[in-house]
Amino acid sequence: MLELRLVQGSLFKKVMEAIKDLVTDANFDCSATGFSLQAMDSSHVALVALLLRSEGFDHYRCDRNLSMGMNLGNMSKMLKCAGADDIITLKADDGSDTVTFMFESPNQDKIADFEMKLMDIDSEHLGIPEAEYQAIVRMPSNEFSRICKDLSSIGDTVVISVTKEGVKFSTRGDIGTANIVCRQNMSVDKPDEAVIIEMQEPVTLTFALRYMNSFTKASPLSNTVTISLSSDLPVVVEYKIAEMGYIRYYLAPKIEDEDEEPKPGVKNERD
Amino acid sequence: MSIDISRRFVKERRREELQEERNSALTTPASPVSVKQPIPMGIKGLTKLLADNAPKCMKEQKFESYFGRKIAIDASMSIYQFLIVVGRSGTEMLTNEAGEVTSHLQGMFSRTIRLLEAGLKPVYVFDGKPPDLKKQELAKRFSKRADATEDLAAAIEAGEKEDIEKFSKRTVKVTKQHNEDCKKLLGLMGVPVIEAPSEAEAECAVLCKNGKVYAVASEDMDSLTFGAPRFLRHLMDPSSRKIPVMEFEVSKILQELNLTMDQFIDLCILCGCDYCDSIRGIGGQTALKLIHQFGSIENILENINKERYQIPEDWPYQEARRLFKEPAVSANHEQLEIKWTSPDEEGLITFLVNENGFNLDRVIKAIEKIKAAKNKSAQGRLESFFKPVVSTSLPIKRKETLEKASRETVNKKSKANDRSPAQLLELAFRLSTFSYVSEHFVRLSFLKGRGY
Numbered sequence: 001m002l003e004l005r006l007v008q009g010s011l012f013k014k015v016m017e018a019i020k021d022l023v024t025d026a027n028f029d030c031s032a033t034g035f036s037l038q039a040m041d042s043s044h045v046a047l048v049a050l051l052l053r054s055e056g057f058d059h060y061r062c063d064r065n066l067s068m069g070m071n072l073g074n075m076s077k078m079l080k081c082a083g084a085d086d087i088i089t090l091k092a093d094d095g096s097d098t099v100t101f102m103f104e105s106p107n108q109d110k111i112a113d114f115e116m117k118l119m120d121i122d123s124e125h126l127g128i129p130e131a132e133y134q135a136i137v138r139m140p141s142n143e144f145s146r147i148c149k150d151l152s153s154i155g156d157t158v159v160i161s162v163t164k165e166g167v168k169f170s171t172r173g174d175i176g177t178a179n180i181v182c183r184q185n186m187s188v189d190k191p192d193e194a195v196i197i198e199m200q201e202p203v204t205l206t207f208a209l210r211y212m213n214s215f216t217k218a219s220p221l222s223n224t225v226t227i228s229l230s231s232d233l234p235v236v237v238e239y240k241i242a243e244m245g246y247i248r249y250y251l252a253p254k255i256e257d258e259d260e261e262p263k264p265g266v267k268n269e270r271d
Numbered sequence: 272m273s274i275d276i277s278r279r280f281v282k283e284r285r286r287e288e289l290q291e292e293r294n295s296a297l298t299t300p301a302s303p304v305s306v307k308q309p310i311p312m313g314i315k316g317l318t319k320l321l322a323d324n325a326p327k328c329m330k331e332q333k334f335e336s337y338f339g340r341k342i343a344i345d346a347s348m349s350i351y352q353f354l355i356v357v358g359r360s361g362t363e364m365l366t367n368e369a370g371e372v373t374s375h376l377q378g379m380f381s382r383t384i385r386l387l388e389a390g391l392k393p394v395y396v397f398d399g400k401p402p403d404l405k406k407q408e409l410a411k412r413f414s415k416r417a418d419a420t421e422d423l424a425a426a427i428e429a430g431e432k433e434d435i436e437k438f439s440k441r442t443v444k445v446t447k448q449h450n451e452d453c454k455k456l457l458g459l460m461g462v463p464v465i466e467a468p469s470e471a472e473a474e475c476a477v478l479c480k481n482g483k484v485y486a487v488a489s490e491d492m493d494s495l496t497f498g499a500p501r502f503l504r505h506l507m508d509p510s511s512r513k514i515p516v517m518e519f520e521v522s523k524i525l526q527e528l529n530l531t532m533d534q535f536i537d538l539c540i541l542c543g544c545d546y547c548d549s550i551r552g553i554g555g556q557t558a559l560k561l562i563h564q565f566g567s568i569e570n571i572l573e574n575i576n577k578e579r580y581q582i583p584e585d586w587p588y589q590e591a592r593r594l595f596k597e598p599a600v601s602a603n604h605e606q607l608e609i610k611w612t613s614p615d616e617e618g619l620i621t622f623l624v625n626e627n628g629f630n631l632d633r634v635i636k637a638i639e640k641i642k643a644a645k646n647k648s649a650q651g652r653l654e655s656f657f658k659p660v661v662s663t664s665l666p667i668k669r670k671e672t673l674e675k676a677s678r679e680t681v682n683k684k685s686k687a688n689d690r691s692p693a694q695l696l697e698l699a700f701r702l703s704t705f706s707y708v709s710e711h712f713v714r715l716s717f718l719k720g721r722g723y
Contacts, residue, residue: 027666043336044652067666120666122327126653127660208650234656252651 002030002066002092005059009088009103011221011241013079018218018239018247019048020072022211025121027067034060034245038125046211047126047234047250056244059089068092068099069121078114092118128250133228133236134203135162138196139182141225141239145216147180152209154178157254161204162229167197171209192223203229206254212237215249313491315543320555321519325527331515334506337485338390339650341609342506343475345489346395346464347445349507350453352490353378354443356509367628375449376456376627382507383462384637387644394463394484394609396471397450402594404546404587405470416442459619460641461612465601473497473598483609486518495521496539496595498532530562536595537568537588546591548583568592614641 006012019026019037026039034053040046054060082088082103089102096118103112147169151158155171155178162168166183185195215237219225222239229235234250241247321328357365357378365374386393401409419441426434457464467474475487476497486501487494494502502519525535541558543549553561565571568588575582601607616638623629 040653042333043338044654045650047653047657069666124659125661126657128657234651234653250653250657252653252656254649255651 001061001063001094003059003061003089004030004035004057004091005087005089007058007087009082009086010084011244012088012090013082014218014220015050015052015241015247016072016076016079018221019050020076021214021217022046022048022249023072025069025071025119025123027069027121027123029065029067030062031065032062036245039123040126041211045208045252046214047128049128049246049248049250051245051247052241053245056241058087063094066092069119070099070116071119074116078116081112081114131230131233132200133233134201134230135167135197135199135228137162137167137182137198137227137229138194138224139167139227140193140195141216141219141222143182143195144225144227145219147182148209148212148216151178151180152213156209157206158209158212159204159206160227160229160235161202162197162199163202164199166195167227203231205229205231205235207235207251208254211249211251215251218247218249221247313493313545314496314539315549316555317492317495317539317542320542320559321524323556324559325524328521328523328527329517329519332503332518334510334516335389337503337506337516339392339652340485341392341394341483342386342503343465343478343484343487344393344395344507345471345475345487345491345494346453347398347450347471348489348491349382349395350375350379350445350449351443352507353382354445354449367626371627372449373627373629375445376452376623377629379453379456380460380623380629380637382509383457383460384640384644385510386506387462387641390644390650392611393488394465394478395453395457396465396467396474396478397454398471399466399468399599402469402546402599404590404594407547408545416444455622456619459615459622461614463609463611465607465609468601469599470497470594472499474600475499476598477600483607493545495519495524496536496544497598498595528559533592533596534562534566536592538562539595540568540588540591541571544591544595546594547587550580550582552580611645613645614638 019039022041023039024042026037029036029038032054034051034056036052037048037050039048054062078101079088082101083105085106087104087106089104091100091102092098098115098117101114101116103114104110148158151169151171154175155173157171159170160167161170166181168179168181170179171177182195184197185193187194218239221241224240226238226240227235228238234252237249237251239247353375354364354372357374364372365377367373383393419438423435423438423442426438454464465474465478470493472487472489472491472494475484475489476494476499478484479487479499479501486503487499488503488506490504490507498521500521502521504517504519505514506516508514521532521535524530525532528535528538530538538558540547541549541553541561542555561571561575565574572582619638620631620634623634624631
């Protein structure tokens with residue numbers, strides 16, 4: 001038996017919007033600690049990890065650890081039917097192959113039940129070790145979103161480099177190049193607008209902008225985003241979900257090709 | 272860069288190529304049969320057997336999801352396909368000025384670029400000397416080709432368009448010259464080539480076992496019998512056919528079929544392979560049952576009804592087994608380094624445009640694609656940083672799918688047979704022309720035995 005009630009139902013909707021572009025099918029895991037998900041995109045370049053802790057729900061009951069395979073496109077269709085202020089309850093019975101979404105209007109005069117079929121999904125669960133990152137950047141989420149969007153109109157990849165001066169996002173494309181530097185700025189009156197850089201050592205990594213852009217779909221969940229970088233690890237882009245948990249995206253960097261060896265006499269056009 | 276070529280010639284070539292393109296565009300999708308091999312190769316009926324009995328060993332993958340992966344490709348198989356499909360209309364094929372066929376070059380060039388553009392790293396493996404046992408099979412193919420040549424002549428005389436195309440495809444043979452041309456082309460493109468001492472599939476399988484490549488791509492199911500841990504089909508199909516890549520994993524096959532690798536090899540030999548005949552009347556399903564029952568070909572031969580099933584007189588199954596288990600492959604894979612290099616632009620233009628009449632503009636564009644692709648192949652994968660772990664949650668929905676239920680009955684059936692194997696099998700075989708009846712019979716006798 002599983003029953004999760006969230007008065008602030010729009011949160012479910014926002015979470016869904018933040019995931020569905022990246023992953024088509026995924027297993028949601030429920031346990032006494034909370035409601036979580038880990039899923040990779042089809043090419044295994046990016047991973048999303050979601051946690052909504054049980055304390056954050058208005059009612060949380062989960063008798064045993066379960067996983068529910070859902071198609072995120074379908075789930076999103078169902079959740080779109082919920083009003084912005086609706087209370088959302090998610091229910092499933094043991095041994096059942098469906099999950100029910102119940103939407104209650106705030107004044108309780110309308111109650112809707114949507115039942116969705118579950119799926120069997122074979123998915124690999126990756127073990128993500130705790131790690132110390134060489135650089136951690138915290139910045140306003142809409143600022144990061146804007147940067148990724150702007151850069152992707154010029155190039156396919158972004159080079160993120162963190163130095164003492166600040167964090168630099170740069171790209172290069174057929175029409176030209178772009179560099180955006182955000183300096184450390186700890187404005188006290190508006191903490192959400194601060195750019196805070198914690199750096200052990202300078203780091204520079206390259207990523208595909210396409211994925212970054214789909215991560216920024218989580219911006220409505222949080223005013224700030226935290227980007228953790230290490231030269232030998234995937235980047236972590238984290239959006240905290242107030243009092244409940246987080247949504248974290250991991251993205252494998254682009255790596256220098258070890259097989260690259262220019263032929264003698266032929267000019268290698270790579271820079 | 273100096274390109275010595277007259278404009279007029281280029282124009283003519285372009286017109287011809289457009290025509291040829293149109294032809295190939297017409298023939299390829301309209302007759303999907305054309306890509307099927309007219310001569311059966313590999314293991315007979317293995318795909319279906321696996322689909323029925325081990326559905327989890329195969330999964331469809333997007334072509335694009337193999338970016339950054341090193342893939343060993345059975346070159347001869349690909350060249351054969353190109354000769355059949357690329358730029359053909361009736362008996363006409365793509366040729367150069369001298370009238371030599373260039374379909375294989377066109378195919379190899381464009382398909383390889385497609386792989387490179389998607390970020391894959393292909394390494395082509397060419398066949399060496401065929402093992403003696405395969406010569407019989409090759410002789411058969413030769414005579415089929417000879418028949419087809421006669422049929423073709425008849426069809427041309429009768430003017431039957433469809434037959435002309437059908438039979439001329441059957442006359443296709445990959446010659447040494449085709450292989451040499453392709454090796455030269457790949458060398459110029461900066462794509463590595465490996466020459467197998469004997470069978471290319473065997474060499475590919477070893478490359479994959481040693482972790483030199485991620486997977487083996489071929490259309491020939493032999494690769495699985497050679498033990499390639501990961502095997503891809505339809506990787507080299509034209510994008511226009513929109514067929515997803517089918518990925519097979521040997522470990523999952525063994526797990527799902529509940530066989531050891533040796534038993535799987537025996538199963539493949541029983542199904543029918545390139546090296547020796549199979550037993551008449553034993554197809555994939557029966558072979559699988561027999562292997563489950565008796566464990567090896569030797570034991571099957573001891574227990575089988577020899578009047579019902581005629582064992583070929585000279586049946587070198589042991590030799591075939593040895594070829595699958597210990598095929599002739601290069602010894603020094605440890606030191607082997609596979610390298611992808613930049614394309615030799617001038618070399619490609621000389622070879623393709625000047626010697627083989629390709630369109631200059633198209634070749635230049637293609638070279639640009641190769642160079643652009645080289646910069647693209649560097650996206651990392653998460654698996655190289657994080658390792659899979661077992662999830663602790665149980666699925667809410669208990670999996671009770673049809674296949675599982677049916678597999679259980681198969682297992683139970685074999686258990687039932689354990690009780691009085693000889694008797695039951697005798698009966699089953701006697702009835703096996705009515706295999707439906709026989710299956711039910713076995714099931715009934717099992718149920719009776721359990722007291723139902």
